[in-house]
Amino acid sequence: MTANATDFYHSERRRRAIHGWLLLTPTLVMLTAFAFYPSIATVWTSLFSRGTRRNPSEFVGLENYARLFEDPTFREVALNNILYAAVTIPISIAIALVMALWANSKIPARGFVRSAYFTPTVLPMIAAANLWLFFYTPGFGVLDQILSLFGAPSVNWLGQPGTALWAVCAVTVWKESGFFMIFYLAALQTIPEDLREAAEIEGASRWTYTRRVVLPLLMPTTLFVLVNALINSVKLIDHLFILTKGGPSNSTKLILYYIWESAFAFFDAPAAAAMTVIVLIVLGAVAALQFRLLDRRIHYQ
Structure with missing residues (x-):
């Protein structure tokens, strides 16, 4: 395979990869905003105590x-x-x-x-x-x-x-x-x-x-x-x-x-x-x- 053919192959591969990620970006944004982040935030919240004005929440583990x-x-x-x-x-x-x-x-x-x-x-x-x-x-x-x-x-x-x-x-x-x-x-x-x-x-x-x-x-x-x-x-x-x-x-x-x-x-x-x-x-x-x-x-x- 010549150098030009190799460069074309890698360029075409990068182009397809970028095109694929661009197609996936809206879905990833929505999943991150409404699924991944809320799930992680929920797990994190469950590890803290119930907070009040006088007693702020503290890490309590399980x-x-x-x-x-x-x-x-x-x-x-x-x-x-x-x-x-x-x-x-x-x-x-x-x-x-x-x-x-x-x-x-x-x-x-x-x-x-x-x-x-x-x-x-x-x-x-x-x-x-x-x-x-x-x-x-x-x-x-x-x-x-x-x-x-x-x-x-x-x-x-x-x-x-x-x-x-x-x-x-x-x-x-x-x-x-x-x-x-x-x-x-x-x-x-x-x-x-x-x-x-x-x-x-x-x-x-x-x-x-x-x-x-x-x-x-x-x-x-x-x-x-x-x-x-x-x-x-x-x-x-x-x-x-x-x-x-x-x-x-x-x-x-x-x-x-x-x-x-x-x-x-x-x-x-x-x-x-x-x-x-x-x-x-x-x-x-x-x-x-x-x-x-x-x-x-x-x-x-």
Whole structure:
């Protein structure tokens, strides 16, 4: 290779590198401003004590984390969130898959069915919560009106610890199932029609075709939906403001609501920062575990 060719090669390589970095710069700026810097600042804040005018904050290391694990309210909130996630995630995904399979089939008014399923998703969180208050209001709500037809007594769905969290779970399932359905519906429409025709020629039933062909091909979508559902399970706060405000007796208080309460109601920013760091670590670990366990099944390795 001549000197001129070598210089041209290195010049072209530098030009492409500069062009690539210029394309990445807007994304890097946004990620730094809204992801990297806030994350680092949150970790740093969690290592200091709560400051006041007379007693400024001091470096305390992991003391905030140790105090959190000794806090009974934090343990209760964590258990609430685990139960909430364990209920809402599988039910939402299962209902979304069933709705997508039905909405993708040849049924009358298919467009109307798809729109009806997706409507709860486009409703604002506050509007959806207020709508469900109409169902849950003791004595006057739709649920109590239906139960009264069978002689059942009135139930304070949001006012007693035994039913409040389940009522919030029902709202979440109703709100998120249509959102997850869209991803499944899009994935179903990418499956070649030849596979269904081949299954029919081989004499496979609809259930066998769904179980042996459709569901395996939907595994990448399922993993994507599962990770999104996991993230959504720890960021619920809008509904709680309208429905329960974390009560009664902390029975519906979830982790993000407790973080908000610690930071803006109790003005304990270090404790809120410590909880945020714990949530980020747990979410990252669970998501990595999900990818590791499901990757082989998705790619048939």
